[in-house]
Amino acid sequence: MSARPSPRRVAHQPGWLERTLQDHSRAIGNTLGALMRRPVGTLLTAFVIGITLALPAGLNTLVANLGRASDGLQDSLRASLFLKDEVDADRGQQLARDLSRRPGVAAARYISRDQALEEFRSFSGFGEALDLLKDNPLPATIVVTPAAKQPQAATEALLKDLAALPEVAQAKLDEKWLQRLYAILALVQRAVLLIAGALALAVLIVIGNTIRLDIENRRDEIEVMKLIGAPSSYIRRPFLYTGLWYGLTGGVVACLLVEAGVLALVQPARQLAGLYDSQATLHGLSFDAGLLVLAAGLGLGWIGAFWSVSRHLRHIEPAL
Amino acid sequence: MADIIHFHRVSHRYGDGPEIISDVSFTLGQGEMAFLTGPSGAGKSTLLRLTALLARATRGQVLVGGQNLAEIKRRNVPAFRRQIGVIFQNPSLLTERTVFENVALPLLIRGHSGEDVGRRTRAALDAVGLLPKEKAYPQTLSGGEQQRVGIARAVVAKPPLLLADEPTGNLDPHLAQDVMQLFMRFNQVGVSVLVATHAVGLISRLPHRVIHIEKGSLEERRKAELMEKTHDFS
Numbered sequence: 436m437s438a439r440p441s442p443r444r445v446a447h448q449p450g451w452l453e454r455t456l457q458d459h460s461r462a463i464g465n466t467l468g469a470l471m472r473r474p475v476g477t478l479l480t481a482f483v484i485g486i487t488l489a490l491p492a493g494l495n496t497l498v499a500n501l502g503r504a505s506d507g508l509q510d511s512l513r514a515s516l517f518l519k520d521e522v523d524a525d526r527g528q529q530l531a532r533d534l535s536r537r538p539g540v541a542a543a544r545y546i547s548r549d550q551a552l553e554e555f556r557s558f559s560g561f562g563e564a565l566d567l568l569k570d571n572p573l574p575a576t577i578v579v580t581p582a583a584k585q586p587q588a589a590t591e592a593l594l595k596d597l598a599a600l601p602e603v604a605q606a607k608l609d610e611k612w613l614q615r616l617y618a619i620l621a622l623v624q625r626a627v628l629l630i631a632g633a634l635a636l637a638v639l640i641v642i643g644n645t646i647r648l649d650i651e652n653r654r655d656e657i658e659v660m661k662l663i664g665a666p667s668s669y670i671r672r673p674f675l676y677t678g679l680w681y682g683l684t685g686g687v688v689a690c691l692l693v694e695a696g697v698l699a700l701v702q703p704a705r706q707l708a709g710l711y712d713s714q715a716t717l718h719g720l721s722f723d724a725g726l727l728v729l730a731a732g733l734g735l736g737w738i739g740a741f742w743s744v745s746r747h748l749r750h751i752e753p754a755l
Numbered sequence: 756m757a758d759i760i761h762f763h764r765v766s767h768r769y770g771d772g773p774e775i776i777s778d779v780s781f782t783l784g785q786g787e788m789a790f791l792t793g794p795s796g797a798g799k800s801t802l803l804r805l806t807a808l809l810a811r812a813t814r815g816q817v818l819v820g821g822q823n824l825a826e827i828k829r830r831n832v833p834a835f836r837r838q839i840g841v842i843f844q845n846p847s848l849l850t851e852r853t854v855f856e857n858v859a860l861p862l863l864i865r866g867h868s869g870e871d872v873g874r875r876t877r878a879a880l881d882a883v884g885l886l887p888k889e890k891a892y893p894q895t896l897s898g899g900e901q902q903r904v905g906i907a908r909a910v911v912a913k914p915p916l917l918l919a920d921e922p923t924g925n926l927d928p929h930l931a932q933d934v935m936q937l938f939m940r941f942n943q944v945g946v947s948v949l950v951a952t953h954a955v956g957l958i959s960r961l962p963h964r965v966i967h968i969e970k971g972s973l974e975e976r977r978k979a980e981l982m983e984k985t986h987d988f989s
Binding site for chain 2: 454658665666752754
């Protein structure tokens with residue numbers, strides 16, 4: 436359309452970047468202001484989201500702590516290879532040197548039959564009983580310490596290979612319970628992932644529904660906006676930011692809840708660790724994990740809001 | 756000069772309902788002001804809805820500013836509506852915002868800078884005589900004042916076309932006359948104006964063209980005829 440009622444247009448129109456920054460900062464200011472005008476409702480929503488996010492975050496913290504505690508026990512994870520009687524000491528020592536150079540092996544130590552007898556004599560307290568025997572009943576042994584940082588499956592494969600060596604009569608992995616603990620931890624980690632997925636969906640639904648109510652409450656405003664020709668991106672923007680704020684505050688609440696939970700558990704955990712002669716202490720959320728929780732909150736907030744907005748906004752049309 | 760509104764044999768119905776308007780043709784020239792009259796339910800609002808693309812014609816062609824509205828895609832509707840100022844009988848102001856904020860809305864969606872928004876909004880408020888009330892909330896204003904806020908919002912971004920649906924419907928005759936005078940002032944600076952009204956007495960003294968619609972069909976009236984009709988009523 437051509438004719439402008441007033442040709443006098445002194446105003447400078449902001450450029451694209453300037454305008455985008457201006458539009459976004461206005462939306463940020465407006466949405467933050469609106470949320471702060473009703474702090475109770477905002478905090479309630481933040482708490483619902485926070486508790487939902489805190490559950491997987493807390494479980495994950497627990498698993499991380501258990502993993503850390505069990506790392507301290509990993510030094511005691513050793514395999515004993517009992518050698519066949521016909522393998523002599525030279526061959527045995529050679530084998531130990533070969534094994535220590537194998538990938539996945541931290542150390543391999545040869546214990547001759549005589550050494551084994553000595554050790555047994557000094558540590559077991561059955562020294563006199565041994566004197567009664569004519570022959571040394573103990574086999575020569577190679578004690579293999581697997582490398583600490585490797586997956587459980589690799590350690591097990593290593594043990595299988597070692598057991599299959601022609602010189603080895605029998606291989607035994609000490610501390611079977613530690614293996615079981617690792618297996619349980621792996622299971623729990625997987626379960627935490629599943630729970631996190633389900634709860635992420637719950638957060639999406641909570642935020643989506645909150646935004647839907649928000650849209651419903653501001654129906655008049657949306658109608659007026661559409662009537663005066665506001666672009667849909669402009670109408671959408673405040674709702675998306677509101678979703679972001681809900682997600683972010685929910686993430687902050689989740690971090691606080693996990694930290695509070697850890698604080699409450701530190702004392703009993705220390706007692707428990709003391710019973711196991713361990714110095715392990717309970718750690719809170721790591722910096723990375725905390726960032727991840729906040730990012731999850733933000734992401735879910737935005738997605739939930741976008742989902743709600745794209746479902747409900749287009750159905751609102753101005754009436755005349 | 757091209758017509759700003761051009762209806763060519765336009766019909767409209769809602770869903771499977773009866774035709775609200777049938778086979779209507781009329782034009783509004785660039786910079787012209789005209790009144791749309793007729794009894795309630797005759798199709799005045801529908802005509803305005805079709806012009807503002809709040810509804811689409813089921814048959815016929817609607818051109819606004821030379822643009823065929825049937826060709827405007829859904830995503831381009833907002834850009835089209837920004838060329839039109841619309842005023843309702845109920846001014847539909849946002850109650851949580853001040854008069855200033857209500858009037859500033861069309862400028863904000865166009866991305867005007869803060870200083871520019873302030874200047875233009877105050878100019879529009881000044882034009883409708885409500886500058887002193889800029890910080891008030893709409894509920895604290897009288898009906899006439901609220902209607903003038905709605906008018907300020909419709910003209911603040913200086914659209915080339917103003918559509919008004921019963922803008923004086925809730926106002927006493929004196930206030931109604933003020934509002935009509937406002938439209939005439941905007942028309943004098945070049946805005947095309949189409950006002951739907953049944954205040955026949957009010958517009959009979961004005962020099963503008965009257966488009967009369969009855970049972971969905973249209974007839975143009977001469978002033979005298981209209982006067983006659985008014986007398987018949989009284």
